[in-house]
Amino acid sequence: MCNPPMPLSPPLAALDPLRIYDVLILGGGNAGLCAAIAARQAGASVLVLEQAPRSLRGGNSRHARNFRVMHDAPSEYLHAVYRRNEYWNDLAQVRGGNVDEGIARVLITESARVIPWMTDCGARFERPQSGVLTASRKTAFLLGGGKALLNAYYRTAQRLGIGILYGTEALSLRIKDHVAREITVSTHGHAQTVRAKTVVVASGSFQANVGWLKRYWGEAADHFSIRGTVYANGRVLANLLDQGAASIGNPATCHMVxxxxxxxxxxxxxxxxxxxxxxxxxxxxxxxxxxxxxxxxxxxxxxxxxxxxxxxxxxxxxxxxxxxxxxxxxxxxxxxxxxxxxxxxxxxxxxxxxxxxxxxxxxxxxxxxxxxxxxxxxxxxxxxxxxxxxxxxxxxxxxxxxxxxxxxxVTFSYLGVKVDERARVLMTDGRPAANVFASGSIMAANVIGQGYLAGIGMTIGTVFGRIAGREAARYAGY
Ligand SMILES: Cc1cc2nc3c(=O)[nH]c(=O)nc-3n(C[C@H](O)[C@H](O)[C@H](O)COP(=O)(O)OP(=O)(O)OC[C@H]3O[C@@H](n4cnc5c(N)ncnc54)[C@H](O)[C@@H]3O)c2cc1C
The missing domain is CATH 3.90.700.10 (Succinate dehydrogenase/fumarate reductase flavoprotein, catalytic domain)
Structure with a gap:
């Protein structure tokens, strides 16, 4: 499953301004890595841009512990059953707002398939009776937490020949006629232009951007702790919204504990x-x-x-x-x-x-x-x-x-971009941007616009990461 369908290309050490990448992934957390691996499995060449240095790679996903997955029978990692209807009812109770029922259905259906794919890519889960955390019927717990998962995904990515550039921030995409033409990035402060056939945005939402939080919370935002990565500054999200991507979710609300x-x-x-x-x-x-x-x-x-x-x-x-x-x-x-x-x-x-x-x-x-x-x-x-x-x-x-x-x-903010069931970013005219896909926190409000269900954040990133990766590869000709 994780064996590449074509010969490996060496990991890319630096941006090649003359090259047109098949799939460019913006953000190296769970959603980005799932998209990268899925696109590479389909045969595409893939480059991941991660703003953080290697030691802090993996965004909020490093902190996660569990995944919410539908299952009709007990398995190695989940006891009893958690059927579609129960998942749906749990979600219906909390999701609120302007969420997309079709997207939520895709999430639930596809959640049943993620664990075998993840374990093929190196993920390890606790067995219900052996873990330090209380066994749960609805969620599978990661052995070693999100950090171990991300390390496994990065190892798999490298083995598959996916290029990874750390310390590289995507600054803007230039979208014209519903197609992203080029992407401006900054590597250690040096701005460059990258060309790619497709782009997957997986850079999270804006909850670490205190200035943005202040628009809704005023000076109070200065006193908030941000539970996750400092790199969730919302730059890519803002850039997409400025260029006419349709938004979803309420920017004035955050999940916080x-x-x-x-x-x-x-x-x-x-x-x-x-x-x-x-x-x-x-x-x-x-x-x-x-x-x-x-x-x-x-x-x-x-x-x-x-x-x-x-x-x-x-x-x-x-x-x-x-x-x-x-x-x-x-x-x-x-x-x-x-x-x-x-x-x-x-x-x-x-x-x-x-x-x-x-x-x-x-x-x-x-x-x-x-x-x-x-x-x-x-x-x-x-x-x-x-x-x-x-x-x-x-x-x-x-x-x-x-x-x-x-x-x-603050765990995350609820503002994101609207997507369709193929994870394509929708513009305000209702049409998709043909070659821009989204996954993870940046589109999570399509499923859950308020409240929260334990383990659903990582499932959203995995399900829509895989869809975005496959669809991007398809658009690129694979
Ligand atoms: C403390 C904590 C515990 C959590 N526990 C759970 C849990 O147990 N289960 C669960 O389902 N969810 C949990 N969540 C939520 C979960 O972590 C998120 O839903 C999930 O990590 C989102 O994945 P993502 O890939 O979209 O974002 P992230 O993992 O945050 O990845 C985004 C990446 O993009 C990079 N980036 C940002 N901007 C740019 C840019 N401009 N250019 C390039 N790179 C960029 C960042 O550095 C980061 O690596 C938890 C969150 C926190 C904070």
């Missing part, structure tokens, strides 16, 4: 996520509660709190719990801040101590006694305070008291 306030500005990844909110209280920078911490105790609590913290004063909040919460949630990579008293914890957060002490006292009065009436903790709720805590309302009274500072961590 609550992350540890000590996380780096970029690339903190999955380990900075904080999930302790249901097991204590959350206060703003003034030391006051502002939302029902029991409202969502499931996996989507992470994104709920990302949005809430993004709208809080200073885009910061503090999660406070006590010794009873220990072991109930996966901790962030940073140790919790601990103190023997609430006042001391407040001082360590730089929150007004009197206010936080009063907030905890009021909360404890409204919370039932510990495990009142033998009720499960999840059934305990407060009485007589606003906002209420509708589940897990246990008093915060057992030292050591612990806390995490919280910030919004």
């Amino acid at each position: 609550a992350v540890d306030g000590r996380a780096p500005k970029y690339d903190g990844g999955i380990v900075t996520r904080v999930g302790c909110m249901p097991f204590g209280i959350v206060v703003d920078r003034n030391g006051r509660r502002f939302y029902d911490e029991g409202a969502n105790i499931g996996p989507s609590r992470y994104s709920l709190w990302g949005q809430l913290v993004a709208r809080s004063p200073g885009q910061v909040a503090y999660a406070v719990s006590d010794a009873k919460a220990a072991g109930l949630f996966r901790p962030s990579i940073y140790p919790p801040i601990q103190a023997r008293t609430i006042a001391e914890l407040a001082r360590r957060f730089a929150v007004d101590a009197d206010t936080l002490v009063e907030t905890v006292r009021t909360f404890n009065q409204a919370a039932g006694p510990v495990l009142a009436g033998g009720a499960a903790p999840s059934a305990c709720r407060t009485e007589g305070i606003t906002p209420p805590k509708t589940r897990w309302a246990l008093r915060i009274d057992t030292p050591p008291f612990t806390g995490y500072p919280l910030r919004p961590g």
Whole structure:
């Protein structure tokens, strides 16, 4: 499957201005590599341009862990079944907005075929009973995470003779009469023009571009962490939209989760996520509660709190719990801040101590006694305070008291280009750009315009990467 159908050409070490490449791939993350390998398997010559240096190649895909795939029978990596209708219903519940049902159907159908192709290309998955992560019926977990996957894909790409240029940013495509004629790129600051029969855009969305985020979020965007690559600056996306590509998705919304306030500005990844909110209280920078911490105790609590913290004063909040919460949630990579008293914890957060002490006292009065009436903790709720805590309302009274500072961590933005079922970029007149294809985050809003389903981002990149690669090769004559 991954054996090349034609003799290998040597990896390209530098841009050849006289050469016309069959398929030029902009972006070397999951979507770009899947497109590159698929195009090469079809026989085309392929060059991948990756803006990052080799050590940071692979964009947000490096941080991913799982894939959501339809399956009608248990397999080595997935137990039970996850049928088309269930996948469809899960997606229908979250996707919102102006999504394309035809594209979503393609995604679900083709998702059933990705794992054998991926393993042929070097991907490895955890077996359900042996992994460190909870086995899931709906998603397969990568062994070694996204970084291992990307390393395997890059090895396969090299073996197939796909050229890869690191440190090379695509600046603009010149589209005329629905055909991309040439592409301007910058290699280590040196601008050049490249010609190709076809282009696959797989450069992600714009979530790392703080200036762009500020158009919708104002100065608040300065306080966001970007969970993934710094290279998602949206330059290619903006260039396509400027030239009349049809957009899809709401640029003013982002997927975000609550992350540890000590996380780096970029690339903190999955380990900075904080999930302790249901097991204590959350206060703003003034030391006051502002939302029902029991409202969502499931996996989507992470994104709920990302949005809430993004709208809080200073885009910061503090999660406070006590010794009873220990072991109930996966901790962030940073140790919790601990103190023997609430006042001391407040001082360590730089929150007004009197206010936080009063907030905890009021909360404890409204919370039932510990495990009142033998009720499960999840059934305990407060009485007589606003906002209420509708589940897990246990008093915060057992030292050591612990806390995490919280910030919004942006995963991706929802703005993208519209595509058809062959992954061709559609222009505002409804016609496709004949030789421009898109895959991954840059077109994900065709499937999911708001909300999120775990594992769907990587599946979108793999399914539409393969389609884009095959279609680009076909257009180039293979
Ligand atoms: C912390 C975290 C955890 C995640 N976990 C999961 C998960 O478990 N499962 C899941 O399905 N999804 C997950 N996601 C989402 C998933 O990572 C994305 O959906 C997926 O990586 C998108 O792939 P992509 O190839 O489109 O983008 P990317 O992987 O970001 O790749 C884009 C590439 O393009 C390059 N680039 C950008 N601009 C240019 C340019 N102008 N010229 C050349 N190159 C350029 C970048 O350097 C980058 O390498 C996670 C995201 C994050 C941040």
